[in-house]
Amino acid sequence: MQFFYFHLMPWPDLPADFDRRYQSSWVTLPNRIYDPQRGQHLYNQYLDELERAEALGFDGLGVNEHHQNAYGTMPAPNLMAAALVRRTSKAKIAILGNGIALHDHPLRIAEEVAMLDVMSGGRIISGFVRGIGCEYLSLGVNPTYSRERFYEAHDLIVRAWTEPGPFTFEGKHYRVRYANPWPRPLQQPHPPIWLPSQGSTETIRFAVQHRYPFVTVFTAYAHTKRLLEEYKAEAERAGYVAPPEQIGFALPVYVAETDARARDEAKAHVMWLFQRGLKIPPNWLLPPGYVTEASLRKFLAADMKPPNDLSFDELERAGYVLLGSAATVRDRLKEHWKDLGFGLFIGGGRIGDMPHDKASKSQELFAREVIPALRAECVA
Amino acid sequence: MAHRSEFLSVRGVRTHLLHGGRGEPLLVLTAEFGSGVWHPYLDRLSAQFRVLAPDHLGFGESERPEWLDGIDDLVFHYVDLLDALEIRATAIIGVSVGGWIAAEFAVAHPERVRQLILVGAAGLKIDGVPRYDLFLNPIEDILPHLFHDETRAAQLLPTEYGPEVVVRAYRESTTLARLAWNPYLYNPKLERRLARITAPTLVVWGEQDGFLPLAYGEAYARAIPAARLQTVPNCGHLVPFEQTDEFVGHVSEFIRRP
Numbered sequence: 001m002q003f004f005y006f007h008l009m010p011w012p013d014l015p016a017d018f019d020r021r022y023q024s025s026w027v028t029l030p031n032r033i034y035d036p037q038r039g040q041h042l043y044n045q046y047l048d049e050l051e052r053a054e055a056l057g058f059d060g061l062g063v064n065e066h067h068q069n070a071y072g073t074m075p076a077p078n079l080m081a082a083a084l085v086r087r088t089s090k091a092k093i094a095i096l097g098n099g100i101a102l103h104d105h106p107l108r109i110a111e112e113v114a115m116l117d118v119m120s121g122g123r124i125i126s127g128f129v130r131g132i133g134c135e136y137l138s139l140g141v142n143p144t145y146s147r148e149r150f151y152e153a154h155d156l157i158v159r160a161w162t163e164p165g166p167f168t169f170e171g172k173h174y175r176v177r178y179a180n181p182w183p184r185p186l187q188q189p190h191p192p193i194w195l196p197s198q199g200s201t202e203t204i205r206f207a208v209q210h211r212y213p214f215v216t217v218f219t220a221y222a223h224t225k226r227l228l229e230e231y232k233a234e235a236e237r238a239g240y241v242a243p244p245e246q247i248g249f250a251l252p253v254y255v256a257e258t259d260a261r262a263r264d265e266a267k268a269h270v271m272w273l274f275q276r277g278l279k280i281p282p283n284w285l286l287p288p289g290y291v292t293e294a295s296l297r298k299f300l301a302a303d304m305k306p307p308n309d310l311s312f313d314e315l316e317r318a319g320y321v322l323l324g325s326a327a328t329v330r331d332r333l334k335e336h337w338k339d340l341g342f343g344l345f346i347g348g349g350r351i352g353d354m355p356h357d358k359a360s361k362s363q364e365l366f367a368r369e370v371i372p373a374l375r376a377e378c379v380a
Numbered sequence: 381m382a383h384r385s386e387f388l389s390v391r392g393v394r395t396h397l398l399h400g401g402r403g404e405p406l407l408v409l410t411a412e413f414g415s416g417v418w419h420p421y422l423d424r425l426s427a428q429f430r431v432l433a434p435d436h437l438g439f440g441e442s443e444r445p446e447w448l449d450g451i452d453d454l455v456f457h458y459v460d461l462l463d464a465l466e467i468r469a470t471a472i473i474g475v476s477v478g479g480w481i482a483a484e485f486a487v488a489h490p491e492r493v494r495q496l497i498l499v500g501a502a503g504l505k506i507d508g509v510p511r512y513d514l515f516l517n518p519i520e521d522i523l524p525h526l527f528h529d530e531t532r533a534a535q536l537l538p539t540e541y542g543p544e545v546v547v548r549a550y551r552e553s554t555t556l557a558r559l560a561w562n563p564y565l566y567n568p569k570l571e572r573r574l575a576r577i578t579a580p581t582l583v584v585w586g587e588q589d590g591f592l593p594l595a596y597g598e599a600y601a602r603a604i605p606a607a608r609l610q611t612v613p614n615c616g617h618l619v620p621f622e623q624t625d626e627f628v629g630h631v632s633e634f635i636r637r638p
Contacts, residue, residue: 286550287515288557293551297547
């Protein structure tokens with residue numbers, strides 16, 4: 001099993017009247033709330049935490065892309081990957097992922113990821129995402145084309161990495177007469193592509209068809225399980241058994257000395273993550289055409305309570321987070337491994353507005369007391 | 381008045397048409413809300429005209445073809461619809477997004493428009509005059525915002541939000557986003573082209589329009605050569621729904637004596 005230390009780089013300092021005054025931490029939350037002086041401190045602390053994850057023995061470091069919000073202040077994940085490339089030497093750097101459908105020039109993403117791959121000596125994992133619904137409001141991109149743009153950008157980037165240039169690409173959304181990017185990626189045929197996703201039927205099929213690892217997002221355990229089972233079933237229909245290295249499980253984890261202490265220390269930050277960081281009106285999560293009618297029906301039929309309506313106990317019981325002593329976290333992850341068969345674990349380290357000292361303690365306990373045991377025991 | 385509901389195949393695209401009344405044709409390009417319903421204003425107009433109220437493609441019960449991605453596609457579609465109905469020229473009413481389609485239709489095919497009535501028409505953008513964002517706000521907030529007297533929104537709100545209602549609303553907002561997400565509800569070329577409209581034009585605007593403020597009505601009336609602006613007091617964006625009597629009065633008077 002491979003362990004990734006994943007960072008969202010949240011903006012922890014929301015105003016005291018946030019809950020009452022603002023409908024969301026996305027799209028319309030005034031950017032005057034962001035303080036660049038404090039931002040400098042936070043970015044460096046967040047990067048320190050990622051660098052330390054390598055020293056503690058994590059296999060990889062995870063960054064991702066989100067725009068114009070307090071949940072994750074990392075609109076350009078490739079910049080963070082670049083900062084990490086020069087300060088680390090062994091760990092994989094997983095970009096989870098670039099929002100390829102959000103940008104008007106996929107070649108730019110092909111170029112940046114290839115640069116990172118060359119600079120890092122082939123340590124880059126290239127996740128591709130569509131971007132969440134809010135980002136279509138924030139960036140003015142038409143959500144009804146999200147899926148088409150995602151597939152087309154994917155095709156262009158993969159061709160740019162693998163096909164001798166120059167070549168011509170004439171898509172519906174992207175057209176390039178001379179695609180010929182320098183540099184080419186170091187990993188051959190190209191850096192591994194992962195698909196972190198909320199799990200629409202269409203994305204699951206796409207991942208299976210290309211044998212791309214599918215990575216779940218922070219959600220209820222039962223939902224994660226449903227999606228991973230759908231992925232495995234789809235792989236069987238496609239004629240193969242999805243191996244563990246194609247199955248990614250993402251989960252915010254907090255480890256402390258005892259179960260009671262872990263819950264007590266993490267509670268406020270878990271609530272921040274789900275009630276503030278993910279405070280998003282449903283019509284921003286699913287802007288027009290962002291999902292197909294079939295996926296909308298599946299979503300309505302699942303009848304899930306939005307996580308921001310759940311209490312701390314409900315969130316914990318439903319498995320949105322895993323909090324406990326090292327022994328508890330180890331045992332629980334081992335059960336999950338038996339149940340889900342994942343070979344990639346993407347642990348959310350600094351939960352919500354958690355301060356550095358708590359995040360560091362949990363990171364260290366996880367690395368020293370959870371990872372080695374699971375590596376030894378979770379072998380297929 | 382009696383009305384009929386029919387499905388036509390317009391160049392192979394399934395199109396739902398409500399129609400009723402006799403006499404001179406009156407094509408009603410409806411608002412983006414309340415598709416597929418024979419509303420009281422349509423019924424009242426059908427006492428004097430042959431009212432034709434199709435559901436726009438991707439709204440109500442009309443099909444959304446995959447190629448639909450701009451207002452120009454709907455303009456061609458309505459040319460085809462008039463041809464199918466063997467109507468050479470007609471009076472046209474366009475409300476909100478329907479008003480945008482009507483204005484573009486009259487720009488491209490002035491000879492097919494006898495009189496043009498634009499009601500709270502989308503399609504233009506004036507610097508410094510903000511428009512309400514239909515995509516930022518949930519439907520239960522949007523409709524009251526479109527009325528001066530919020531209680532009048534009830535006629536367009538669903539009585540319950542079952543899955544079918546949600547899916548249909550999502551389908552219609554998907555069509556609207558396909559047409560108008562960015563640029564948001566306007567065509568940067570339209571204002572300059574409005575001078576091509578030859579039909580006598582009545583621009584009807586609610587004085588309290590909170591979606592497209594009156595400045596938009598003034599801009600239409602200014603840019604279309606034979607246009608006059610009729611404002612409606614105590615009225616928000618959806619004039620035919622909020623001040624039905626006054627609206628029907630203005631329309632019949634204008635069509636009889638433009």
